[in-house]
Amino acid sequence: MKKLLFFVLCCCFSINLYAEKLHVFVAASARNALTDVKDAFLKTRSNTNDQVELSFGASGKAYQQFSQGLEYDLFFSADRKYAAQIVKDGNALENERVYALGAVAFYGLDAKVIEAGLKNLKPDSIQHFSIANPKVAPYGVAAEEVLKNMNLYDMFKDKIVQGDNVSQAVSFVDSGAAEVGLVAYSLVVNNAKGKAMLVDSSLYTKMEQAFVITKYAQNKKIAQDFANFIHSDTAKDIFKKHGFGTP
Numbered sequence: 367m368k369k370l371l372f373f374v375l376c377c378c379f380s381i382n383l384y385a386e387k388l389h390v391f392v393a394a395s396a397r398n399a400l401t402d403v404k405d406a407f408l409k410t411r412s413n414t415n416d417q418v419e420l421s422f423g424a425s426g427k428a429y430q431q432f433s434q435g436l437e438y439d440l441f442f443s444a445d446r447k448y449a450a451q452i453v454k455d456g457n458a459l460e461n462e463r464v465y466a467l468g469a470v471a472f473y474g475l476d477a478k479v480i481e482a483g484l485k486n487l488k489p490d491s492i493q494h495f496s497i498a499n500p501k502v503a504p505y506g507v508a509a510e511e512v513l514k515n516m517n518l519y520d521m522f523k524d525k526i527v528q529g530d531n532v533s534q535a536v537s538f539v540d541s542g543a544a545e546v547g548l549v550a551y552s553l554v555v556n557n558a559k560g561k562a563m564l565v566d567s568s569l570y571t572k573m574e575q576a577f578v579i580t581k582y583a584q585n586k587k588i589a590q591d592f593a594n595f596i597h598s599d600t601a602k603d604i605f606k607k608h609g610f611g612t613p
Contacts, residue, residue, distance in 0.1 A: 390418060416588055424530060444504040447504070468611075472546065472563045497526060540560065
């Protein structure tokens with residue numbers, strides 16, 4: 367009996383010993399999609415103790431933190447720029463890969479306002495217009511592009527409130543702190559709380575969302591496995607469900 371117990375304990379120790387853990391940064395726009403992708407990926411692992419830890423935020427801010435030594439094994443940006451910069455810095459194991467094509471949405475709780483369209487929005491009808499901070503969030507850059515290309519920026523610039531990331535920009539609208547916003551479609555497409563309408567994609571730079579495997583994943587086979595899973599049919603279906611296009 368003691369030998370059997372010892373054998374079982376050794377097996378459990380061996381399984382835990384060879385379990386792998388990934389630390390992954392994910393742009394706020396991909397929070398919902400990557401959470402589902404992670405869960406689907408872990409179901410494919412023979413070692414049920416493998417872990418994928420996701421951290422969410424603004425791509426620019428996360429890039430700054432990564433450059434200062436914060437260790438992420440994979441970095442999923444809301445654009446191509448920050449992922450490509452990690453490659454340029456010499457901190458990636460391979461070139462960046464596009465994992466999703468993002469879209470901008472006009473979003474609010476008042477369906478009539480959203481259905482009337484952004485071009486018909488009157489400055490005196492709202493107090494606050496929510497976007498992500500363009501200094502650190504690619505969706506904030508895209509939101510400013512939309513407003514400027516529609517000749518609306520000067521009209522609404524004094525009403526703009528900026529979230530630290532695009533997820534917070536959505537929260538401002540959901541909480542009533544802002545009446546409307548230009549946000550990531552992926553965060554509101556399945557949101558029953560408000561109304562969302564896609565913005566004409568010609569009004570902003572194409573949102574190619576890319577990721578890289580960083581130098582910190584050098585000896586982690588699970589990192590390459592996860593990267594390959596991102597391009598699987600299962601993952602692509604999940605991205606589509608959350609409002610993304612796929613490359």
